Amino acid sequence: MATTAPTIVSSHHLATLKYAIRDLAVLAADVQKQGHKVLYLNVGDPLKFDFATPPHLIEAVIKAMRDGQNGYAASEGYAPAIDAVRREAERKAIPGVHNIFITQGVGETVDICLTALLNPGDNLLTPKPDYPLYSAVLTKLGIPVNAYDLDEENGWQPDLADIERKITPQTRGIVLINPNNPTGAIYSRQTLQAIAELARKHNLVVFADEIYDKLLLDENADDAKMIAFGSVAPDVPCITFGGMSKNYLVPGWRLGWGIASGNQQAMAGYIESIHRILRARLSANLPMQHAIPAALDGPQDHLIEVNRKLRQRRDLTAAWCNSTPRVSLVAPKAAFYAFAKLQIPEEAHEDDQAFVKALLYEKHVLVVHGSGFGQRAGTNHFRIVFLPQEEVLTQAYANMSLFLAARYQ
Ligand SMILES: Cc1ncc(COP(=O)(O)O)c(C=O)c1O
Numbered sequence: 001m002a003t004t005a006p007t008i009v010s011s012h013h014l015a016t017l018k019y020a021i022r023d024l025a026v027l028a029a030d031v032q033k034q035g036h037k038v039l040y041l042n043v044g045d046p047l048k049f050d051f052a053t054p055p056h057l058i059e060a061v062i063k064a065m066r067d068g069q070n071g072y073a074a075s076e077g078y079a080p081a082i083d084a085v086r087r088e089a090e091r092k093a094i095p096g097v098h099n100i101f102i103t104q105g106v107g108e109t110v111d112i113c114l115t116a117l118l119n120p121g122d123n124l125l126t127p128k129p130d131y132p133l134y135s136a137v138l139t140k141l142g143i144p145v146n147a148y149d150l151d152e153e154n155g156w157q158p159d160l161a162d163i164e165r166k167i168t169p170q171t172r173g174i175v176l177i178n179p180n181n182p183t184g185a186i187y188s189r190q191t192l193q194a195i196a197e198l199a200r201k202h203n204l205v206v207f208a209d210e211i212y213d214k215l216l217l218d219e220n221a222d223d224a225k226m227i228a229f230g231s232v233a234p235d236v237p238c239i240t241f242g243g244m245s246k247n248y249l250v251p252g253w254r255l256g257w258g259i260a261s262g263n264q265q266a267m268a269g270y271i272e273s274i275h276r277i278l279r280a281r282l283s284a285n286l287p288m289q290h291a292i293p294a295a296l297d298g299p300q301d302h303l304i305e306v307n308r309k310l311r312q313r314r315d316l317t318a319a320w321c322n323s324t325p326r327v328s329l330v331a332p333k334a335a336f337y338a339f340a341k342l343q344i345p346e347e348a349h350e351d352d353q354a355f356v357k358a359l360l361y362e363k364h365v366l367v368v369h370g371s372g373f374g375q376r377a378g379t380n381h382f383r384i385v386f387l388p389q390e391e392v393l394t395q396a397y398a399n400m401s402l403f404l405a406a407r408y409q
Pocket of ligand 1: 044103105106107108131133177181209211243244245251254255256
């Protein structure tokens, strides 16, 4: 007689785990299967478009493999890669760096740094809208999300009053994504100084995710310069996150790092916990780490072309948003994301997610709804990735204009 096997119960923590960007890709595959060409404005991988890895990085990795560099690396990272990141921290004007470690992408840096810090009952301030990896890791750890607003009225700078309101005795740290995904904002010196003040007062660790720090679209404007958090607050316990995926066009190589600065004595136990996890997971890819010195210390020429293309595509995107009824945009100053606001008429009785799905099914354009980034209810936004070539963007925006006009009059 057949017996029913007992159900395999999964972690309760994961019941609410969502990753809107990739979840939507499943629906897009469905639309594609129906024979339609989908215009993808959803995924932040430059290699899916007309951007190419600088050849000298590929050479560095091939050489490492040919030279037999195919074993495990040291758990904290390959020493010349760590040295290159230390020089990069100097260029970012971060003083007092006391620890550096290399990871499998910033995704792993986030996972390790949050896991090593948080205990049950603690909370961590994360931005709203956020890059969903942060809430995913917190969900995995069983830590509630304590989200602070980014203020659209103030160029998407963090809302300092909201941060202060949300700090509790259990708050252990704050995540700053600068330049920001999904808004493309760059934080001002005043914002960074004010956050440093709050971190000092409440004994917070600052996680400065600066993975987009070289994709600067208006570098000559005073309000669009990149300032590293660690450079304005050398005393504040801080881990700066950086990586190769975006600036150096190798997201598939999975290379990231953490740079610890600020009060070394206060951070010693925490840094040791980070290293315990680093050792337990053995190491990041060794041959790929050979590209880190080549990238950080080598020619940066590719960035001129990358930023030129991004600037043109940003301008095209902003022009469409600003000339389209019901759409508005705080123009991004960095990275390749635009977080546009959408005014959906009340009579339509639909939210941003319904808009995104209908747009995909009817006009085959894929963007991601603002609530997928935890943006607060009652507002409607969508994130555009403006990496595709101008022809694709122009076609996508024409489709969206038709869709909006027909659906919302
Ligand atoms: C703000 C931010 N942090 C981290 C990551 C993850 O980067 P990595 O490819 O290095 O894991 C991303 C990727 O899109 C990101 O946007």
